[in-house]
Amino acid sequence: xTNQYASGIPIYLQLSDLFTHRIVSGEWAxxxxxESVRDLxxxxxxxxxxxxxxxxxxxxxxxxxxERTTGRFITKxxxxxxxxxxxxxxxxxxxxxxxxxSIGIGKKEAMELFLSRAKMEGGEQ
Amino acid sequence: MNLIEISNLSKTYPGTKxxxxxxxxxxxxxxxxxxxxxxxxxxxxxxxxxxxxxxxxGQVLIQGQPVSEKTKALxxxxxxxxxxxxxxxxxxxxEMFQDFYRDFSREKFRSMLQSLGLNEKQRIRTMxxxxxxxxxxxxxxxxxxxxxxxxxxxxxxDPAARDYIMDTILSNYNEHxxxxxxxxxxxxxxxxxxxxxxLKEGSVVLHGEIDDIRARExxxxxxxxxxxxxx
Numbered sequence: 001x002t003n004q005y006a007s008g009i010p011i012y013l014q015l016s017d018l019f020t021h022r023i024v025s026g027e028w029a030x031x032x033x034x035e036s037v038r039d040l041x042x043x044x045x046x047x048x049x050x051x052x053x054x055x056x057x058x059x060x061x062x063x064x065x066x067e068r069t070t071g072r073f074i075t076k077x078x079x080x081x082x083x084x085x086x087x088x089x090x091x092x093x094x095x096x097x098x099x100x101x102s103i104g105i106g107k108k109e110a111m112e113l114f115l116s117r118a119k120m121e122g123g124e125q
Numbered sequence: 126m127n128l129i130e131i132s133n134l135s136k137t138y139p140g141t142k143x144x145x146x147x148x149x150x151x152x153x154x155x156x157x158x159x160x161x162x163x164x165x166x167x168x169x170x171x172x173x174x175x176x177x178x179x180x181x182x183g184q185v186l187i188q189g190q191p192v193s194e195k196t197k198a199l200x201x202x203x204x205x206x207x208x209x210x211x212x213x214x215x216x217x218x219x220e221m222f223q224d225f226y227r228d229f230s231r232e233k234f235r236s237m238l239q240s241l242g243l244n245e246k247q248r249i250r251t252m253x254x255x256x257x258x259x260x261x262x263x264x265x266x267x268x269x270x271x272x273x274x275x276x277x278x279x280x281x282x283d284p285a286a287r288d289y290i291m292d293t294i295l296s297n298y299n300e301h302x303x304x305x306x307x308x309x310x311x312x313x314x315x316x317x318x319x320x321x322x323x324l325k326e327g328s329v330v331l332h333g334e335i336d337d338i339r340a341r342e343x344x345x346x347x348x349x350x351x352x353x354x355x356x
Contacts, residue, residue, distance in 0.1 A: 005316060005345075007339075007344060007345035007347070007348055008339065008342075008343040008344055008345070009339060009340075010335075010336035010337075010339045010340045011316055011335070011336055011339070012336050013336075038300070041295060042292060042295045042296050045288070045291055045292065045295065045316060045317070046316045046317070047156050047316065047317055047318060047319040047335075048295075048300055049154070049155065049156075049319040050316070050319055050335075050336065053336065
């Protein structure tokens with residue numbers, strides 16, 4: 001469990017990224033209740049204030065909302081979740097293109113490679 | 126009101142200045158890492174907060190009051206070495222703490238002992254160093270204090286037990302109190318802190334929130350520490 005956080009990035013942002021991923025993937029279902037700050041902090045072995053900050057970030061992004069008496073919930077706004085999914089997908093593609101470029105493969109060649117690889121993967125199923 | 130207010134604090138040992146004109150204000154509700162190499166003044170500062178060292182210059186207030194018998198009741202202290210007698214068993218220490226501290230909870234102590242795998246009837250002299258450290262932590266965290274001062278609480282335990290101990294600290298810490306903790310194992314525990322203080326040769330050279338420092342420096346606290354204190 002030690003050192004599972006990347007060194008140069010604030011821990012709260014790494015947590016909010018992780019939770020965004022869970023919301024987008026459906027692991028955390030729309031409208032479901034978010035565990036308490038305390039329980040999440042213990043689970044992820046982080047400071048409760050850091051966890052609080054991560055959830056505040058999700059609130060700012062609109063992915064989580066607070067009901068005054070009952071706690072925090074995942075948004076039911078599927079359109080927003082879809083938008084966030086697209087944003088994440090674009091980030092993954094950017095990273096992919098950057099890495100391809102670093103081994104000397106341009107966008108066009110990368111796309112061809114991607115398509116033939118995707119076909120192969122599909123054929124195996 | 127601030128939990129701790131330190132102004133112009135200096136402490137001199139014959140021949141050396143351990144603390145040099147320190148000003149620090151700490152609020153309630155934080156877990157603070159007190160970091161610095163050997164001899165930087167960490168233990169001295171902790172002993173001043175707990176009232177063990179009294180002949181210092183400057184002012185130290187805890188909840189607005191100078192360090193005294195009254196503030197000692199607010200502070201739960203884990204010293205850097207064990208003060209237990211070898212014949213004692215956890216159960217004897219439980220009685221002792223119960224007599225000393227009104228905020229001590231037997232139930233909490235017992236459940237912590239159990240979750241850390243300690244036997245309440247085992248004598249200290251037959252315990253390993255790691256077991257004694259765990260026992261000490263159980264005692265200290267079983268108090269409902271305003272300030273926990275932990276001097277190297279995980280130095281002697283193996284990495285697997287470290288995770289357990291961090292869980293113990295997190296799950297037993299109430300969010301209105303503050304933990305001030307020194308450690309050399311920064312990489313292992315920095316995610317537990319929201320604030321860090323770097324002490325260098327008796328002076329505060331850095332004091333801030335860890336995620337702000339990470340964002341500003343683009344480094345973990347561990348990496349920054351190695352850079353600031355490079356030999």
